[in-house]
Amino acid sequence: MECNNCSVAELRFDIKLEGEANLSLMDKVVSHLERRDMEITRKENRLLMKERGAQEFLDFCLHLMEPAQVQFRLDKGEWQELSEMEQVFKTEWIDEVIRKELLVCHYQPIVTANEEIFAYEMLARFHNEDGSVIYPNEIFPAAKSRSRLYALDRVCRMAAVRHSAAIKDVKAFINFIPTSIYSPEFCLRSTINLANELGIDPRQLVFEVVETEKVDDIDHLRDILAFYKKKGFQYALDDVGEGYSTIEMLADLEPHYMKLDMQYVEGVAEDAEKQKTALRFLKKALEIGSVPLAEGIEMKEDFEWLKQQGYELFQGYYFGKPSKEPQGIATVPV
Template sequence: MQCNNCSVLELEFEIKVMGNTNIEALPQIVEHMKRRGIAVKAKEQGLVVPESGAKEFMDFCHHFMETEQVLFRINRERWKPFADIETVMDMQWIDEVIRKELIRCHYQPIVDAHGKIYAYEMLARFQNEDGSVIYPGEIFPAAKSRGRLYALDRVCRMTAVKYAVALKEAKAFINFIPTSIYSPEFCLRSTTHLANQLGVNPEQLVFEVVETEKVEDLDHLKTILAYYKEKGFEYALDDVGEGYSTIEMLTDLKPNYMKLDMQYVQGVANDAAKQKVALQFLRKALDVGSVPLAEGIEERTDFEWLKEQGYQLFQGYYFGKPSPTPMEVDVALAL
């Protein structure tokens, strides 16, 4: 069984036409495509074609149809104006990045209150085949436009597990997009199998719900996290103040770690408003039995203030920037 969302098969475009002119032209278009050997499926007021066929339809549409009355969608997502179809096609390069796994990981240290390495966050880095860098600001919009966020999340997750082998006993924090998981048992089976195959202790892996995808279906998220827990993994919640505001909700989710966002960390030692948020967050984490982690630390004063309040884990440029190999932290500097 193969999940279309997690694979990088050729996209299918579902096209819907409206208006008498377009509807009358539709049968001729279908016949034309069949004569050209294009795998086209006719539907009421529309058709379904592979990407190569969508390009043919696009040329035909621009010349003979009223394009403002044509819609398209991929992967049963929402319908979009036909004018947006070129953007989806222009982003086809993302398919090769995913298919050929042109991804590597950098390690950013996470330390305890004594400056000792506790874990590393695994941060994905992307590149073209020629080795040139692709920035996250390019990669994620491209993946989203082509319905590839699911496939990208999977390959990033698998790559991070491979890179975790180098960590020995330190934990690895691995970002994941919960909305990319259709069925935890099916979608995450390959992750658990790879960890077992590589001899990575499940207790070393901490799966972190990323802040870029706001979770609306909390029951689905709980199902995912229950699966991780059953397999021996830990999990962390990011951006807690935004997505998980109540103690009751956090108690249900039972995160092992909660991350305080850098906007409340940087400058906290001298900002009363940030201190108030940081202390509320700390109480919330301790109330639900989570380890509080402050990320984005760049100044010693912020580290000292947060440590004095009771924060247990810390991450940021003050301790080390992401690097291609796991780096040690200068304990004297950290303390």
């Protein structure tokens, strides 16, 4: 059984009214919605309803109430201004994308210093039913607006595992958002089961923390990574740079791979400050037994400089853009 956050369950709106004028109209609001056969629950100055009721409420509120003194939230999320509610309705299309799994994975190579393919990062690409592309800068804001990031992360993770079955000779890096996982044992069960069903060796999969720099709950992240490790999988920290109370707590997380943020990679061969960050990162990775990986490489000069310093893995357009089919000639077996 899936939790509501990981499935595309019907949204529940929790609407909070403040101000004497708004509170005086609560009875009329409730009566209006009930006459239109819409479910509504009243709790003091709050109204709980489904999306269809919220759409009707918004129209009522804009015409007869004081919108500035009304807030709403979705499924016990953060409170938002009423002005954001229309965007929730406009992005309903994201539900269909997730429900019908309208996405495929593209493969971007990760190579060794000898430019042999060590792994592929599995990158989700979304589309409408007519085949037209939906870009990441559309999909993720829409998912966030409708409180669907959890469900989106799950469907992307499952698709990545399925696509990994095509590259059993090398590793697959699969992104995940730590905040989308409440309980590793519960939320990741379907991911583990799918890998087992497909006969994928756990050692092939590397689960990559998205936006490592922005992780606030380190204890929660540690629990997730410990669960992955227990099941035989490896994990990587993405976008690590000079910030991140990081570099100090990395040893505690014990990542198998550490990715140097591309902002410190582009032009590193000629930039003294970026070189300092890259060398500090490399030193810490080697100290804790983590494999250093530089991403975002587009120039040969940057690749050569990083290779000479001791970086072991590399990723970027210089080696190959994401593609529908795995590319490359020489590979390094898992």
